[in-house]
Amino acid sequence: MKITSIHFILLLFGSLLSTYAQDQTKKNVTHDFELELEAEYRYFYDDAFFEDQEDHFPSLAIRPEYKIEWNKGYESINFKGFFRLDVDEERTHWDIREMYYQKAKSNWELSLGLKKVYWGVTESNHLVDIINQTDAVETFDGEEKLGQPMAQFTWITQKFGTFDFFYLPYHRKRTFAGEKGRLRFPTVIDKDDLTYESGAEEWRQDFAFRWKHYFDILDIGISHFYGNGREPLFVFDAAGDINAFYPVINQTGLDLQITHNAFLWKLESIYRHADAQDFFAAVAGVEYTFSNIDGNGLDIGILGEYLYDERDELTLNALQNDIFFGSRIAFNDTQDTSILIGGIADLESSSTIFSLEASRRFGSTWTAEVEARIFNDIDQNELILSNFKEDSFFRVSISKYF
Numbered sequence: 001m002k003i004t005s006i007h008f009i010l011l012l013f014g015s016l017l018s019t020y021a022q023d024q025t026k027k028n029v030t031h032d033f034e035l036e037l038e039a040e041y042r043y044f045y046d047d048a049f050f051e052d053q054e055d056h057f058p059s060l061a062i063r064p065e066y067k068i069e070w071n072k073g074y075e076s077i078n079f080k081g082f083f084r085l086d087v088d089e090e091r092t093h094w095d096i097r098e099m100y101y102q103k104a105k106s107n108w109e110l111s112l113g114l115k116k117v118y119w120g121v122t123e124s125n126h127l128v129d130i131i132n133q134t135d136a137v138e139t140f141d142g143e144e145k146l147g148q149p150m151a152q153f154t155w156i157t158q159k160f161g162t163f164d165f166f167y168l169p170y171h172r173k174r175t176f177a178g179e180k181g182r183l184r185f186p187t188v189i190d191k192d193d194l195t196y197e198s199g200a201e202e203w204r205q206d207f208a209f210r211w212k213h214y215f216d217i218l219d220i221g222i223s224h225f226y227g228n229g230r231e232p233l234f235v236f237d238a239a240g241d242i243n244a245f246y247p248v249i250n251q252t253g254l255d256l257q258i259t260h261n262a263f264l265w266k267l268e269s270i271y272r273h274a275d276a277q278d279f280f281a282a283v284a285g286v287e288y289t290f291s292n293i294d295g296n297g298l299d300i301g302i303l304g305e306y307l308y309d310e311r312d313e314l315t316l317n318a319l320q321n322d323i324f325f326g327s328r329i330a331f332n333d334t335q336d337t338s339i340l341i342g343g344i345a346d347l348e349s350s351s352t353i354f355s356l357e358a359s360r361r362f363g364s365t366w367t368a369e370v371e372a373r374i375f376n377d378i379d380q381n382e383l384i385l386s387n388f389k390e391d392s393f394f395r396v397s398i399s400k401y402f
Helices: 005-022
Strands: 030-044 056-070 075-086 093-104 108-115 148-157 161-168 206-215 218-228 233-236 242-246 248-260 263-274 277-293 298-309 321-330 338-346 352-362 366-376 393-401
Touching: 277 321
Parallel strands: none
Antiparallel strands: 030 056, 030 393, 056 075, 075 093, 093 108, 108 148, 148 161, 161 206, 206 218, 218 248, 233 242, 248 263, 263 277, 277 298, 298 321, 321 338, 338 352, 352 366, 366 393
């Protein structure tokens, strides 16, 4: 019988529980459980571009979290789950975002299980962030990630920085919107139809490394990944049909951030090599923050970034020669009110995407969020983005925390 990802997850969870059960220092064990229930509504106000697509998408989501610590906090098991019920059957999905055992010592940490790891410093595109697969049906901007099975070893030094080593035994495929869903291609993509360049398919053994350190005002990270790419490679044939597969890639990444007074200077760049495709991409920009305006705690940040990608129109995120501009507003009030507004403009065409994200807490257990994505005057030559030109939407969500 072929071992599936669910079998792998169950075996892994059993192993983690066994590790805890065998530990002899169960005294002073602490438990922490949290639960988020979310009601969401997305409305696409333009007529659908493709047949069978819907306009209204109410949904419900559940996000449980559990953490158990022992051995004075040096050992723990961490769990974050996720489930969404949506009109789009492909967006109805569940995931184990994190479920891992962690052991820490004075200068090293070991993590075993499913985990989320984030790399990067820029706002508009996270080029170097490659460990986890994108949850493409959950958010348009790629911020949500699937849990990645891994063994992570971190070695921390004062003089030479921090070294992270990753062994990634299983690849998770990206899910795309279903027949009723928006933000999709003319042909509905079933993730199970996507193939692999590697004969080992999803069980190819991948590896990654990252070094990070700081020098006065400079924070630097250098990384390398070797294995199944997280981003599928799309090839369009003469009939307009899509062929897609996951290539084996080598990706070297660099991220820099310079903090000087109220300025943050940021850079992310990658070089990715695969038999089918080699390319360079970079994001560079600056953020300036006006702090505590009028003495009432209001912070306003101004952001600007340039995005470049050698793949041109074949870039999956359509960010190949663009400018990002925006503002981050933090009220620093008891309700934790924040707003992020921005836009991305293509320097070679009329294509522009405007965005708005805002959140505010009500009481101690309720949070409301508003999001908008507006696709404006999308050029027909944008092979990827032109499929979404009628998919501008508003999203409202209310969450209750327990």
